Amino acid sequence: MAASQPLRAPFVVREGTGCAIRTRLKDLNGQDVEVLRLVGGHLGSLASRDLRVYAQAGFERNNRSWAVRKQALTAACSSRWAGAITKSTHDQYALARRAQAAHLHRLETTMKVIRHRLAQPLGAKGSKRAPGGYQSAREWRAKAQRLRVLEARHTQVAADWETGRVRVVRGGKRLATTRHHLEEAGLTEYGWRVRWEAARAFFSADGESGKRFGNETIRVTPDGEVSVKLPRPLEHLANAPHGRYVLTGRVEFRHRGEEWADRVSSNRAVAYEIRHDPVRDRWYLTASWKRPAVQTVPLETARAHGVIGVDMNADHLAAYRLDAHGNPVGEPRRFDYDLTGPASHRDAQLRHALTRLMHWAVRSGVGAVAIEDLHFSDSTTREKHGRRKRFRQTVSGIPTGRLKARIVNMAAEHRLTIVAVDPAYTSQWGAQHWQKPLTTANREMTRHDAAAIAIGRRALGHPVRRRTATPRIHQSDGYGHRAAQATPSARGREETRPSIPGQRTRFVPPDTEAKAGDQRAQHRSGHATEHEPWAQGSLPLSL
CATH class of the missing domain: 3.30.420.10 (Ribonuclease H-like superfamily/Ribonuclease H)
Known part of the structure; x- marks a missing residue:
């Protein structure tokens, strides 16, 4: 069976240029944990507010509106934290738009298939190209009702797509829905609240080449010391100069540790993110950077x-x-x-x-x-x-x-x-x-x-399908070709045998060359005469 459309040629997949490593923040005391929770919760609330404003703005977005948003955030944290929050908002919005487009495409595809199946008679068989009709009248009515639900949903999603509005739940829609089903999820209200706050916290900062150790907001020295630039409302918690807080624990990157150390020693950009795992009650630090394209x-x-x-x-x-x-x-x-x-x-x-x-x-x-x-x-x-x-x-x-x-x-x-x-x-x-x-x-x-x-x-670059192997009844290719096992340039891969001059009989005309190959190797009777022209001799004189 042949393909309905041409097959795409194979291609080499380009490797990723990003790199991320993670390690655990160990030996944290009670004050360290409290400071991390306060900073993450404060920045998370600012990120949620900025995302809500950006998502509801529609297509009215330009550099001036971005500057206004960043200026408003700077007053509540700092310039670097504000830049990290606005960049995260832009990335989240772009991801939501791609998901919205995919959701719209799925709705259109599903509605098209349902309309096709509703138009078919009950019990009609489908094919490989298109499905058949529904099996019963009850299923037909249920699918007709589902089609109306999908059409209403498609109208709403299409309207949001046209206006540029997205619907995002920071922390995850599934976790937000779990709040109403705590018994089924096996959680208490306090346990759910801890997970919700950890999911909505914001604690990431982009790197800056030329700055000390590649990042001024979350700084990690080559010997593993971690310090954080506190937002302005929390600067009173600082234990280091310039409004910084130094954690008591040290970190060590076992995977790609040498590559990370080379970057921070040469003050090249390294982005960091601090996350809390509420299930294990652990804190993790993720370092990421961009490698040159190979x-x-x-x-x-x-x-x-x-x-x-x-x-x-x-x-x-x-x-x-x-x-x-x-x-x-x-x-x-x-x-x-x-x-x-x-x-x-x-x-x-x-x-x-x-x-x-x-x-x-x-x-x-x-x-x-x-x-x-x-x-x-x-x-x-x-x-x-x-x-x-x-x-x-x-x-x-x-x-x-x-x-x-x-x-x-x-x-x-x-x-x-x-x-x-x-x-x-x-x-x-x-x-x-x-x-x-x-x-x-x-x-x-x-x-x-x-x-x-x-x-x-x-x-x-070889064909997948194999041709029928040569039958054993004789040595020629009367019923098929050889199997395709060699390279495209190899002789005789899919072709028939090369043409041999002369007839494949024991009679060879005088003006025709003998058959190629030594017939003696095949142990046939009379093989010695097959390589010589045949001519009738003179009659004996005794007759």
Whole structure:
């Protein structure tokens, strides 16, 4: 089956230029904790107020309005804190606008599918291109009612989109809704309040190149001393000159510690953020900076030593190594992870699986890892897949965004290149052309392993589908072509056999060359005469 649209060419994924490391703020006394709570709560209230004003302003935004907002915030904190708050507001607004556009697109797609299914007769079967009708009149009426709800919601979201208004809940909408269901969440009012205040607190400051240790607002010295510039209403809590408060504990960055130390020693910009984990009652410090962009490795260089094709699934990564010619090498590998439980557990599981994948890729000697350029913007809607609830849950459970972000950054640390390919038909063609030929008595190939081979071959520029192998009934290609296993430049990869002059019979005319090849090697009768012109001899004289 051919694809309905041309496949996108594989490309090298550009690695991220940002870097962030985190460590724990240890040995804090009671006064340190109280100061951190007061500063975070005060700046959080200012950030909430600024976001509300900015979100309700619509499209009436310019440099003058930004200067007015920053001037009003400076009177309540400081100039640097005001700059950090306004920048965070702009980033939050931009993120909300992108989410609003995606939400609007999902509503339009869902309404289109519902209208199509409502127009179909009851029980009409669907196809791979379009779903069929609903199964019963009751379901038809329920979907008609849902369509009216979605249309009303779409009207409201479209109006907000036209006016530039966004709706954002600082601290998270889910946590805000949990306030009305404390018993179901297993929380008390005090426990919920602690989480709410921690989520709404603001304690981040951007770095400044040329300033002392790269940041004047939250300063961290190379020996681990942390000091904070207090807002003006809280300057009476300072224990150091110039309205600063120095924490009693020292910090140490174990991961990328040398790179961080080089930056702060040379006074290059480093941004810091202080967060409180109310569940564990711990404080953390995150340092981030921007690295110079590295030139992308050419695609031909990346796949010169073969690739490892990776098929992303809801509970594991299926990987297979391929050489430069597209031939599978060795055995398939599977890297499992469990995405149930809290976000910290899911993130750790994903990192562990990717770490094992990267270590195996380094040991294999390949230069690139091939993945699918997946995006499930339309595939997660329940209207597209009808009653296939389990399939929708499987598709929604694949961590495409988080996995792609992590695999690109982790591959850069191991000096590997990520090649993204078009995901069309990889699972279908892989199972059709590679699962059965590679299944042996000692190797059980799964559909996901075959998809990994298809992904790797597409990244190498080879076709995924294999042609039917030459039948054993004779040596010619009368019923098919050879399997496509070599490079595109290799002779005879998908072509028929080269034409041999002369007829394939024992009769060779005098003006025709003999067949190529030595027929003696095939042990045929009368082979010695096949290389000589045939002519009838004279009759014997005795007759």
